[in-house]
Amino acid sequence: MTNIWSFLMQTAEVTLAAYLLLLIKQIFSNKLSPRWQYGIWVLLIPRILLPAGLSGKYLLPELPIFLEYCKTLAEAPLSSGYITAYTPIHTGFVLPWVIRAPLSITDWLFVLYVLGTLVLLFKYAFVYIRLRFLLKKGMPLTADQENRLEQVCDTYELKPCRAVSVPGLPSAFVCGVLKPVLALPDGCVTDDKVLLHELLHLRYHDSLQNIFWSLLRALNWCNPFMNYIFDRISSDMEALCDQRVMERIEGEERREYGRILLSMTNERYPHAPGTTSLSNGGKNISRRILSIARFKKYPKGMLLVSVCIAILLLPPTLVGVAAPGFHDMSYSTGTGFDYGMAMASARARRCTTPAGAIDTFAKALIYDNPVYYAAVTPLDEMEELVSRTDGKIREAQLACSQYLVYNLTGEADGGFRALLVLVMDSMAPPEGGYYYDEQGNHVNRGCYVYPIRVFKENGWVIEQTGQCQAVTGISESPLEYRSGNLPCLSSLEQMGSTGSIRIEEQVIAMVDNQLANNDQSFLFGSYYHFDGRAKPDAVFSQINSAYKVTYAFNGTAQERRSLWSAGIATVCADENGLPSEPVQLNMTGDTGGSRDGCTYTNRNVDETWDGLITDIDTEFHYTYPNDYDVLPDAYAIQVYWNGSLEETVTLERSDTK
Amino acid sequence: MTERKYPGALSLIAWGTLLLFVNITVGNLNLLPNWLGYLLICRALPAVGEEEPEALLLKPLCAALALWEGLLWLLLLFGTVPDWPVVRLAFSVIFLYFDFQLLSNLASTAQRHGCQEEKSLRRLRNIRAVLNTLLALPFGWEMVPYFSSVMIVICLVAGLWTCCVLFAYRRSEEALESV
Numbered sequence: 003m004t005n006i007w008s009f010l011m012q013t014a015e016v017t018l019a020a021y022l023l024l025l026i027k028q029i030f031s032n033k034l035s036p037r038w039q040y041g042i043w044v045l046l047i048p049r050i051l052l053p054a055g056l057s058g059k060y061l062l063p064e065l066p067i068f069l070e071y072c073k074t075l076a077e078a079p080l081s082s083g084y085i086t087a088y089t090p091i092h093t094g095f096v097l098p099w100v101i102r103a104p105l106s107i108t109d110w111l112f113v114l115y116v117l118g119t120l121v122l123l124f125k126y127a128f129v130y131i132r133l134r135f136l137l138k139k140g141m142p143l144t145a146d147q148e149n150r151l152e153q154v155c156d157t158y159e160l161k162p163c164r165a166v167s168v169p170g171l172p173s174a175f176v177c178g179v180l181k182p183v184l185a186l187p188d189g190c191v192t193d194d195k196v197l198l199h200e201l202l203h204l205r206y207h208d209s210l211q212n213i214f215w216s217l218l219r220a221l222n223w224c225n226p227f228m229n230y231i232f233d234r235i236s237s238d239m240e241a242l243c244d245q246r247v248m249e250r251i252e253g254e255e256r257r258e259y260g261r262i263l264l265s266m267t268n269e270r271y272p273h274a275p276g277t278t279s280l281s282n283g284g285k286n287i288s289r290r291i292l293s294i295a296r297f298k299k300y301p302k303g304m305l306l307v308s309v310c311i312a313i314l315l316l317p318p319t320l321v322g323v324a325a326p327g328f329h330d331m332s333y334s335t336g337t338g339f340d341y342g343m344a345m346a347s348a349r350a351r352r353c354t355t356p357a358g359a360i361d362t363f364a365k366a367l368i369y370d371n372p373v374y375y376a377a378v379t380p381l382d383e384m385e386e387l388v389s390r391t392d393g394k395i396r397e398a399q400l401a402c403s404q405y406l407v408y409n410l411t412g413e414a415d416g417g418f419r420a421l422l423v424l425v426m427d428s429m430a431p432p433e434g435g436y437y438y439d440e441q442g443n444h445v446n447r448g449c450y451v452y453p454i455r456v457f458k459e460n461g462w463v464i465e466q467t468g469q470c471q472a473v474t475g476i477s478e479s480p481l482e483y484r485s486g487n488l489p490c491l492s493s494l495e496q497m498g499s500t501g502s503i504r505i506e507e508q509v510i511a512m513v514d515n516q517l518a519n520n521d522q523s524f525l526f527g528s529y530y531h532f533d534g535r536a537k538p539d540a541v542f543s544q545i546n547s548a549y550k551v552t553y554a555f556n557g558t559a560q561e562r563r564s565l566w567s568a569g570i571a572t573v574c575a576d577e578n579g580l581p582s583e584p585v586q587l588n589m590t591g592d593t594g595g596s597r598d599g600c601t602y603t604n605r606n607v608d609e610t611w612d613g614l615i616t617d618i619d620t621e622f623h624y625t626y627p628n629d630y631d632v633l634p635d636a637y638a639i640q641v642y643w644n645g646s647l648e649e650t651v652t653l654e655r656s657d658t659k
Numbered sequence: 660m661t662e663r664k665y666p667g668a669l670s671l672i673a674w675g676t677l678l679l680f681v682n683i684t685v686g687n688l689n690l691l692p693n694w695l696g697y698l699l700i701c702r703a704l705p706a707v708g709e710e711e712p713e714a715l716l717l718k719p720l721c722a723a724l725a726l727w728e729g730l731l732w733l734l735l736l737f738g739t740v741p742d743w744p745v746v747r748l749a750f751s752v753i754f755l756y757f758d759f760q761l762l763s764n765l766a767s768t769a770q771r772h773g774c775q776e777e778k779s780l781r782r783l784r785n786i787r788a789v790l791n792t793l794l795a796l797p798f799g800w801e802m803v804p805y806f807s808s809v810m811i812v813i814c815l816v817a818g819l820w821t822c823c824v825l826f827a828y829r830r831s832e833e834a835l836e837s838v
Contacts, residue, residue: 022745022749025749026749026752029720029749029752029753030756032716033716033756033760034756061745062745301713301716301760301763301764303763304759304760304763306759306785306788306789307755307756307759307760307788310755310759310788310789310791310792311752311755311756313792313796314748314751314752314755314792314795314796315748315752317796317797317798318744318745318748318797323744323745323748323797324744
């Protein structure tokens with residue numbers, strides 16, 4: 003944690019987890035034993051030690067959004083050295099760390115918190131050391147005390163430790179972990195049950211647990227609710243020790259034990275890390291008396307369900323229950339708080355996948371939605387985005403009901419480049435007017451192409467790397483299959499003995515945005531419309547690899563005259579490579595299709611033939627998780643003259659131009 | 660001789676469990692609502708408490724579960740499915756404990772009365788605890804191939820088995836009474 007907001011996020015999540023556990027404990031206070039009541043606090047430990055939002059989820063999904071909004075409001079006029087107004091709150095490491103001198107009031111608040119933590123830790127250390135010095139001056143036990151202690155150890159099979167008698171002590175306690183010391187009040191007889199209580203603390207290393215809880219308390223020292231929680235934990239630890247005592251004594255001794263506790267309600271008690279004491283304050287003792295009174299009334303045989311309950315509570319306390327969602331402002335003209343919360347939601351809810359970032363960016367473009375823009379904007383461009391959108395919710399919307407991702411290519415830094423293609427239902431130049439084709443006809447169909455780079459920066463973000471281009475006209479094939487109007491990803495070339503081969507490749511990725519409208523499906527059947535809600539966690543539902551093979555005849559004039567049909571067959575390498583034997587095809591007449599894992603095109607040749615044969619195909623890949631490497635490593639192009647296989651040309655990935 | 664209320668209570672519990680297990684839904688209306696099942700069980704608890712005092716601890720939990728199911732039933736009737744994950748979790752925990760302890764109490768009573776269903780009740784109790792825990796964990800089990808189908812079958816079998824054992828136990832207690 004390097005700023006006050008990270009600390010607030012962390013302590014808020016811990017508080018919610020603690021509150022949930024407290025609520026569940028309250029429900030089962032008279033049903034599950036003190037063993038469970040104390041043991042369940044173990045679930046809080048990983049919550050305190052792990053950063054909030056590690057999994058992207060929170061116990062209260064609105065909490066990070068609200069904190070992000072407050073942070074932006076507070077930091078915008080300040081010049082913090084620890085965080086900027088538009089950098090999303092990120093907890094990171096849970097230990098607080100001052101990275102530089104404080105510059106703003108929020109920086110000073112964080113420094114104050116860190117100092118408070120250090121002061122508390124020093125205080126713990128000081129109190130413990132002072133107690134040890136006090137115990138060093140303690141007197142040896144009297145013979146009677148020694149005998150009683152030995153007798154208790156023998157009766158209950160407990161290991162003794164060094165014991166001293168100290169004048170002025172209100173009650174017995176154990177101090178220390180590596181070299182524990184049992185301190186007894188001088189001048190009065192310590193009851194055997196009190197000795198038993200302290201020896202049980204020793205046996206179950208409660209002093210060490212005490213130190214551990216104290217360290218966790220120091221991390222949350224300024225949170226009053228967490229201070230209360232740690233007091234409860236301490237009390238539950240004592241109640242568990244009482245339980246262990248009650249399990250070892252019988253009948254009247256149990257009542258005696260309760261009376262001893264009652265007599266301690268008004269007494270002072272030593273309270274320091276590394277120590278345990280029978281007495282821990284009047285209010286806590288009252289609670290412990292109630293537990294003792296219920297000793298035999300807790301239902302028996304509850305071990306399995308106790309464990310199951312703990313297992314059920316672990317995921318939400320550890321990783322939260324839901325990720326924050328976008329505050330969708332698509333159809334609202336809200337300003338002020340609504341706008342601030344919406345933009346905060348975009349910063350708090352980053353895209354977790356490349357497909358999610360592209361989907362969110364596409365919908366930002368389609369609906370001109372500043373919240374979606376903010377979700378995929380790099381941090382250094384955030385301030386400019388906020389000032390550009392100026393608190394207004396745009397209502398402009400492109401006439402687009404589909405987008406495609408062309409030529410998705412991985413980069414060395416783990417990012418991707420691609421062409422985002424918005425398939426338009428109608429389009430017009432921004433300055434007004436119409437688009438025209440080469441023949442001068444008015445066209446309103448086509449697509450807008452945005453070159454983009456997708457990279458990871460606190461989630462996946464998008465950078466537009468070039469100008470948007472309008473590509474007009476209708477493609478000869480559905481754009482999901484391939485497009486002759488759009489650039490290819492790569493091309494391979496090879497010269498054979500009968501002609502040259504050129505292969506142009508494209509990759510087309512899609513996110514499933516078909517939303518079924520089943521309201522009246524029993525009458526009219528289901529129909530689908532475009533899901534305009536951003537999907538920050540999307541994966542590509544389908545990635546198509548398309549190729550266009552062009553064969554250019556370069557034989558002799560005599561060979562040309564002897565031809566009445568020419569064709570090519572394309573075989574793609576699979577995970578086993580190319581087949582060792584050529585595929586046998588009967589190539590006569592005008593044919594085209596696919597068989598035996600290859601596609602082929604054959605045509606009749608006459609004097610008008612331009613010497614070119616083209617074979618086109620698209621392969622569909624439904625991969626989860628997304629495998630972006632879908633192009634074949636090699637192709638084998640079989641050339642047929644007059645129905646006979648003339649040659650096979652192999653093109654491999656190294657032939658890429 | 661005062662008539663024992665316990666066999667009657669077992670009837671209520673058996674029918675209540677059947678209502679929890681079986682749902683017949685027409686549109687948004689569940690004709691066999693779960694809240695009715697919990698009310699039946701709630702009514703049976705005082706009689707069970709006469710045999711096993713621990714069972715009375717379950718009354719507030721049963722009432723809470725009935726209220727919760729009633730609320731869900733109403734909301735569903737109006738076409739709303741609430742998304743309150745933390746509240747759902749709390750009631751999953753309550754149900755887990757409630758189911759476990761109720762069957763434990765019934766098994767203890769059966770053991771004391773020498774009924775043969777005692778072992779089945781304890782086995783059922785443990786299996787249901789593990790099943791309920793697995794189903795309530797938020798691990799996206801539906802993504803695991805065939806998991807949903809397998810779990811539906813297991814839950815069907817467990818539900819039927821529970822009803823059969825409870826009705827059989829009721830018959831045993833009635834037979835005991837007539838002796």
